[in-house]
Amino acid sequence: MDESKLNEILAVFGERLEKSSAISDVESLKVDFLGKKGHVTSLFKEMGKVAAADRPAFGEKINKVKEKVESGIKELEKNLSEKALNEKINSSYCDVTLAGKFHAAGRRHPISSVIAEIVETFGRLGFSVSEGPDIETDYINFDALNMFDWHPARDMQDSFYAGANAVLRTHTSGVQIRTMLKSEPPIKIVAPGRVYRLDEVDASHSPVFHQVEGLLVDKNTNFAAFKGIITSFCREFFGADRKVVFRPSYFPFTEPSAEVDVECINCLGRGCGVCKNSGFLEVMGAGMVHPNVLRNGNIDPEIYRGFAFGMGVERIAMLRYAVRDIRDFYVNDLRFLSQF
Numbered sequence: 001m002d003e004s005k006l007n008e009i010l011a012v013f014g015e016r017l018e019k020s021s022a023i024s025d026v027e028s029l030k031v032d033f034l035g036k037k038g039h040v041t042s043l044f045k046e047m048g049k050v051a052a053a054d055r056p057a058f059g060e061k062i063n064k065v066k067e068k069v070e071s072g073i074k075e076l077e078k079n080l081s082e083k084a085l086n087e088k089i090n091s092s093y094c095d096v097t098l099a100g101k102f103h104a105a106g107r108r109h110p111i112s113s114v115i116a117e118i119v120e121t122f123g124r125l126g127f128s129v130s131e132g133p134d135i136e137t138d139y140i141n142f143d144a145l146n147m148f149d150w151h152p153a154r155d156m157q158d159s160f161y162a163g164a165n166a167v168l169r170t171h172t173s174g175v176q177i178r179t180m181l182k183s184e185p186p187i188k189i190v191a192p193g194r195v196y197r198l199d200e201v202d203a204s205h206s207p208v209f210h211q212v213e214g215l216l217v218d219k220n221t222n223f224a225a226f227k228g229i230i231t232s233f234c235r236e237f238f239g240a241d242r243k244v245v246f247r248p249s250y251f252p253f254t255e256p257s258a259e260v261d262v263e264c265i266n267c268l269g270r271g272c273g274v275c276k277n278s279g280f281l282e283v284m285g286a287g288m289v290h291p292n293v294l295r296n297g298n299i300d301p302e303i304y305r306g307f308a309f310g311m312g313v314e315r316i317a318m319l320r321y322a323v324r325d326i327r328d329f330y331v332n333d334l335r336f337l338s339q340f
């Protein structure tokens with residue numbers, strides 16, 4: 001046993017190291033040199049043949065060889081994994097200056113955004129949102145609102161019945177009754193929602209449409225406060241210098257009642273096809289809450305007064321965006337919807 005054997009092993013190891021280019025080579029180097037039957041391991045087995053006095057020095061030399069082999073393999077392993085990582089990075093090279101893939105972003109439907117805007121505008125005037133069921137009892141949808149079964153106004157709204165005493169609500173006014181029954185005045189709510197009527201489909205009618213209705217009940221409210229709030233809503237929504245007109249009208253659930261008209265946003269009052277040359281657009285029905293309706297909501301009309309208003313969302317959206325056909329809102333044509 002002499003040193004030439006050690007040098008020989010190191011030389012062989014050096015050659016093998018030189019030729020190694022894959023991770024699998026690392027494994028075979030480990031097995032061939034440091035494994036149970038490896039070249040370096042077998043050197044330790046030959047210690048017995050060395051004279052006892054020379055053993056420590058020889059052992060030290062073998063250890064040096066072992067260290068060289070171990071650090072050689074470690075170095076190789078490190079180089080190879082770095083090389084593999086670089087190859088991976090280069091093969092998946094990404095040019096961040098290239099144009100990206102285009103994904104169309106969705107947006108709110110014009111009806112939803114008009115509802116949100118109406119609710120937000122009344123929110124700034126102190127109104128909160130209240131909701132009710134789409135299927136309503138006959139009593140709440142009609143009777144409680146002063147529309148008894150003999151009432152002629154009921155004919156115009158007679159609708160889809162879902163049973164003897166259940167109707168798809170013809171307006172969101174039922175929410176007023178529900179709110180009055182469960183809360184104490186002062187009440188200040190807006191009720192947005194879907195409503196159903198037996199209407200033939202045409203450019204301005206649909207059997208399903210949306211309303212936003214509002215109710216204010218308090219001790220000291222009056223017609224002047226009602227006009228003030230409705231006028232400030234109309235000006236905020238349609239334009240700050242729009243004229244707002246209250247025309248006497250009739251609704252079973254309000255007394256006195258009014259139709260609210262706003263100066264035409266298309267012709268600014270001069271007269272055009274949109275406003276049928278009147279210069280004004282009808283935007284909502286409103287009035288002071290009828291005492292019977294307050295009583296049906298468990299509110300004493302001798303102490304409290306209120307006013308209510310309701311508007312068709314599709315109508316408002318059509319006026320605002322100059323849409324000529326209500327059906328455009330429902331057919332889901334992206335060429336139409338992407339304009340909003």
Ligand SMILES: [Zn+2]
Pocket residue numbers: 264265266267268269270271272273274275276277279280
């Ligand atoms: Zn006009």
